[in-house]
Amino acid sequence: VNQAQTPGATSLAPESVLAALEAREADDLAALRHFVSIPSVSTEPSHAPDVRRAATYLSERLRSAGLHEVEIVDTPGHPVVLAAWRGQPSAPTILVYGHYDVQPPDPVDAWHSPPFEVTERGGRLYARGISDDKAPLSIALDTVAAYLQVSGALPLNVVFVFEGEEEVGSPNLPALLDARREQLAADLVVSADGGMWLPDHPTTIRSARGLASLELRVSAATKDLHSGRHGGGLANPLHAIASMIASLHDAAGRVAVEGFYEGVRPIPAALAQTTRELPFDDAAYLAETGAPATVGEVGFSTLERQWYRPTLELNGLWGGYTGAGSKTVLPHEAHAKISCRLVDDQDPERVLDAIERHLQRVCPPGVRLDVARGVNGARAYVVADDHPGLQAVQASLRATYGVEPWLVGMGGSVPICAAFKRVLACDTVFFSFAVGDEDIHAPNEFFRLRRWREGRRAWADLVARLPGALAHG
Amino acid sequence: VNQAQTPGATSLAPESVLAALEAREADDLAALRHFVSIPSVSTEPSHAPDVRRAATYLSERLRSAGLHEVEIVDTPGHPVVLAAWRGQPSAPTILVYGHYDVQPPDPVDAWHSPPFEVTERGGRLYARGISDDKAPLSIALDTVAAYLQVSGALPLNVVFVFEGEEEVGSPNLPALLDARREQLAADLVVSADGGMWLPDHPTTIRSARGLASLELRVSAATKDLHSGRHGGGLANPLHAIASMIASLHDAAGRVAVEGFYEGVRPIPAALAQTTRELPFDDAAYLAETGAPATVGEVGFSTLERQWYRPTLELNGLWGGYTGAGSKTVLPHEAHAKISCRLVDDQDPERVLDAIERHLQRVCPPGVRLDVARGVNGARAYVVADDHPGLQAVQASLRATYGVEPWLVGMGGSVPICAAFKRVLACDTVFFSFAVGDEDIHAPNEFFRLRRWREGRRAWADLVARLPGALAHG
Numbered sequence: 001v002n003q004a005q006t007p008g009a010t011s012l013a014p015e016s017v018l019a020a021l022e023a024r025e026a027d028d029l030a031a032l033r034h035f036v037s038i039p040s041v042s043t044e045p046s047h048a049p050d051v052r053r054a055a056t057y058l059s060e061r062l063r064s065a066g067l068h069e070v071e072i073v074d075t076p077g078h079p080v081v082l083a084a085w086r087g088q089p090s091a092p093t094i095l096v097y098g099h100y101d102v103q104p105p106d107p108v109d110a111w112h113s114p115p116f117e118v119t120e121r122g123g124r125l126y127a128r129g130i131s132d133d134k135a136p137l138s139i140a141l142d143t144v145a146a147y148l149q150v151s152g153a154l155p156l157n158v159v160f161v162f163e164g165e166e167e168v169g170s171p172n173l174p175a176l177l178d179a180r181r182e183q184l185a186a187d188l189v190v191s192a193d194g195g196m197w198l199p200d201h202p203t204t205i206r207s208a209r210g211l212a213s214l215e216l217r218v219s220a221a222t223k224d225l226h227s228g229r230h231g232g233g234l235a236n237p238l239h240a241i242a243s244m245i246a247s248l249h250d251a252a253g254r255v256a257v258e259g260f261y262e263g264v265r266p267i268p269a270a271l272a273q274t275t276r277e278l279p280f281d282d283a284a285y286l287a288e289t290g291a292p293a294t295v296g297e298v299g300f301s302t303l304e305r306q307w308y309r310p311t312l313e314l315n316g317l318w319g320g321y322t323g324a325g326s327k328t329v330l331p332h333e334a335h336a337k338i339s340c341r342l343v344d345d346q347d348p349e350r351v352l353d354a355i356e357r358h359l360q361r362v363c364p365p366g367v368r369l370d371v372a373r374g375v376n377g378a379r380a381y382v383v384a385d386d387h388p389g390l391q392a393v394q395a396s397l398r399a400t401y402g403v404e405p406w407l408v409g410m411g412g413s414v415p416i417c418a419a420f421k422r423v424l425a426c427d428t429v430f431f432s433f434a435v436g437d438e439d440i441h442a443p444n445e446f447f448r449l450r451r452w453r454e455g456r457r458a459w460a461d462l463v464a465r466l467p468g469a470l471a472h473g
Numbered sequence: 474v475n476q477a478q479t480p481g482a483t484s485l486a487p488e489s490v491l492a493a494l495e496a497r498e499a500d501d502l503a504a505l506r507h508f509v510s511i512p513s514v515s516t517e518p519s520h521a522p523d524v525r526r527a528a529t530y531l532s533e534r535l536r537s538a539g540l541h542e543v544e545i546v547d548t549p550g551h552p553v554v555l556a557a558w559r560g561q562p563s564a565p566t567i568l569v570y571g572h573y574d575v576q577p578p579d580p581v582d583a584w585h586s587p588p589f590e591v592t593e594r595g596g597r598l599y600a601r602g603i604s605d606d607k608a609p610l611s612i613a614l615d616t617v618a619a620y621l622q623v624s625g626a627l628p629l630n631v632v633f634v635f636e637g638e639e640e641v642g643s644p645n646l647p648a649l650l651d652a653r654r655e656q657l658a659a660d661l662v663v664s665a666d667g668g669m670w671l672p673d674h675p676t677t678i679r680s681a682r683g684l685a686s687l688e689l690r691v692s693a694a695t696k697d698l699h700s701g702r703h704g705g706g707l708a709n710p711l712h713a714i715a716s717m718i719a720s721l722h723d724a725a726g727r728v729a730v731e732g733f734y735e736g737v738r739p740i741p742a743a744l745a746q747t748t749r750e751l752p753f754d755d756a757a758y759l760a761e762t763g764a765p766a767t768v769g770e771v772g773f774s775t776l777e778r779q780w781y782r783p784t785l786e787l788n789g790l791w792g793g794y795t796g797a798g799s800k801t802v803l804p805h806e807a808h809a810k811i812s813c814r815l816v817d818d819q820d821p822e823r824v825l826d827a828i829e830r831h832l833q834r835v836c837p838p839g840v841r842l843d844v845a846r847g848v849n850g851a852r853a854y855v856v857a858d859d860h861p862g863l864q865a866v867q868a869s870l871r872a873t874y875g876v877e878p879w880l881v882g883m884g885g886s887v888p889i890c891a892a893f894k895r896v897l898a899c900d901t902v903f904f905s906f907a908v909g910d911e912d913i914h915a916p917n918e919f920f921r922l923r924r925w926r927e928g929r930r931a932w933a934d935l936v937a938r939l940p941g942a943l944a945h946g
Binding site (some may be wrong): 043044045065098103104106168169209211213215220222223224225226227228229230231232233234235236238239241242243245246247248249257285289290291292294295296297302303305306309311313314315316317318319320321322323324325326327328329330331332334335336337339364365366367368374376404410411412413436439440441442443 | 516517519563576577579583641642682684686688693694695696698699700701702703704705706707708709711714715716718719720721722758762763764765766767768769770775776778779784786787788789790791792793794795796797798799800801802803804805807808809810812814837838839840841847849883884885886909912913914915916940
């Protein structure tokens with residue numbers, strides 16, 4: 001890091017806090033290892049006790065870090081962990097958001113080391129949930145702990161909100177925010193969930209796509225039938241679902257659902273220009289993913305399609321005999337899971353209305369269609385380029401890395417941003433040190449040890465920088 | 474049964490044999506119960522010892538029935554059980570075919586009684602494999618045993634060929650027929666596999682559809698990816714496979730694969746007429762299956778589509794996340810199992826060539842396609858209306874039931890008919906007392922106890938009738 005390269009790149013982090021963070025490294029890493037060993041898979045009901053165990057562990061870490069008001073708040077789903085430090089009545093308050101739940105580790109066979117045991121290989125820490133979001137969350141917590149350890153105080157007030165249902169769409173967080181709106185009042189949400197675009201250059205997120213999902217079931221007979229006796233006489237639900245799915249996109253890769261693009265705006269020229277200048281290479285991306293070609297909506301670059309255009313994507317599809325060898329059945333039902341990433345002003349419910357109308361319209365004769373909507377709908381989120389919080393985040397990255405951070409879009413979704421805005425009237429900035437290539441939601445998820453150290457220094461700077469930034473904002 | 478209703482309906486079965494069959498009922502049923510209790514699932518390698526156990530048991534039954542040349546012949550797959558009685562050098566020889574392997578019982582939860590334990594309810598015997606093909610096979614064996622018990626002789630020569638791989642497409646039977654062609658030489662194959670169309674009227678099968686199958690895999694990236702980060706940038710194999718599958722049929726329900734219909738002839742006018750006169754009611758069929766509508770190739774009746782027209786049918790389709798709840802992955806591969814029922818002169822390999830060409834042609838950009846052909850290819854089989862074997866079978870049904878049997882098609886496949894014709898130059902007639910509604914290949918397979926008794930009387934008649942019929946034919 002050569003801070004001299006970039007003007008205004010002087011870190012505001014107190015030397016004593018940086019020293020404390022270095023001294024705490026082994027202990028904090030041990031704590032992270034334990035945190036990750038708890039399989040807090042929120043999508044699987046059988047793991048509910050593990051999710052609660054992770055919440056309990058987190059509350060203990062917050063308490064021992066010197067936070068007050070530490071509380072495990074029950075919800076109809078998994079609990080939310082709250083904590084606060086309010087020792088600077090005249091300074092601004094930030095709400096630090098993160099989540100302690102994780103995706104399922106499936107397919108477990110594809111992991112090179114046990115998913116719920118941190119394994120270090122080549123400067124990377126491998127484990128389910130370490131990148132999304134246990135290490136980024138821990139970075140924020142450890143940095144605050146270091147401040148309190150050194151001086152017993154922070155330069156601003158902090159409220160922590162760590163939820164256990166991010167991976168299932170945060171169904172209960174908005175109601176909790178509403179119920180605790182006075183307690184959780186803040187000037188800015190700093191999300192420890194999110195992540196950077198590249199491993200070798202700091203980036204800041206200007207937007208995140210929204211989400212809307214549904215599941216469909218197509219059925220014909222009441223049971224699987226012999227494909228010899230019955231084949232040709234009745235509709236095959238697998239054919240039916242295939243034709244319905246095929247109808248969802250046109251030849252140009254656009255979503256062919258009437259009304260789907262309602263609320264989508266053209267990509268601003270300046271943003272398109274910035275995005276074009278980013279160092280993205282389709283060939284390198286294909287080498288990374290192993291796919292034979294980039295494919296998608298005609299007329300947009302790969303990055304534009306992944307960040308600034310909506311998608312309609314199948315996440316799962318199944319029906320009939322899927323075991324080894326052959327079984328000559330005429331299956332009686334077929335299933336598909338669909339999720340959409342949304343941009344700009346797309347409304348999740350209206351998007352689902354449009355898809356459902358489309359599916360009903362194209363459903364062929366001889367089958368029945370049932371649609372179930374997901375509970376994880378969320379609008380897209382965008383933060384203005386001149387927002388003082390965003391400016392502070394960029395300054396902290398500049399101070400930590402000595403280079404100018406790039407402004408990027410986020411293809412994924414952080415549904416609670418919209419809730420923070422609606423309920424707490426509070427904007428969100430992302431300040432995570434995860435990187436987008438870390439195989440979150442896939443086997444062999446990892447987090448870079450280097451980024452863990454950089455993130456702690458950057459958080460120390462941000463905590464020092466925000467009081468001034470928000471006061472002038 | 475009122476034999477006076479139908480001219481020429483006098484049974485040729487010796488009274489002594491019919492009496493012996495009645496006296497043997499309890500013992501033969503007990504034997505059937507034991508036979509069915511052996512889970513001889515040929516499609517699952519873990520059941521290989523059970524398949525062999527069933528072969529051993531069958532060989533013991535044949536030996537105790539008085540058959541000679543009883544042998545368990547090993548193959549690269551499951552064994553074939555052979556036996557013979559050759560006490561009438563001047564009389565014709567029939568080859569009795571059946572199979573002792575069964576389909577998997579999955580889904581086991583859907584069974585109302587244990588699949589490998591015969592449970593009698595309302596005149597029906599429930600168990601996996603009892604209709605397909607353990608009871609029909611046992612009927613033939615028990616009837617021959619009754620003849621030998623009564624007089625120590627049969628009026629013709631019999632060779633039994635009971636295989637253990639019918640449910641996996643009889644991959645090793647043709648080679649065995651070839652290796653033993655002198656030993657297995659016969660004037661007619663009588664198949665105890667097949668089945669009648671209706672429970673309340675005797676029917677005879679004039680044709681069986683052929684079979685050709687393949688499995689496809691469509692892949693993009695080397696692993697599942699996060700649908701937020703990557704969605705919109707790469708092809709989704711589930712969309713790709715859906716569009717490929719949707720392209721396999723046109724709006725009129727015809728297979729839209731160029732060359733697929735090569736070798737398919739128009740349904741003869743007389744056969745169409747006979748078929749139209751059969752008591753088939755779409756509404757009753759829908760009530761039986763629970764499907765909302767009959768669907769298929771435009772311009773043909775349901776029976777025509779199921780018996781005399783080819784199909785291309787998905788048996789399985791899967792990819793991505795198929796568990797409970799949601800998982801926002803961009804799946805990296807998708808799979809489908811396809812099987813076709815063939816008619817007339819369709820050649821299985823040419824049909825698969827055509828499908829593979831079609832799939833390669835419609836495979837969208839951004840994915841890779843791999844196709845694996847099934848080993849169970851078989852041409853359709855048709856027996857001429859005036860064939861002496863078919864005439865004898867119809868006469869035996871007339872004598873047993875006192876009504877004129879109907880000539881019907883079989884939607885399913887008995888791939889070995891083509892092998893019997895090719896290797897042994899021998900035609901096949903079907904003489905099974907299973908009925909097509911008995912949920913073979915599905916949960917709660919059953920066989921009618923009444924048909925078991927009728928089948929034994931009919932077989933006693935056929936054994937007595939065939940020497941004359943084949944001599945005059």
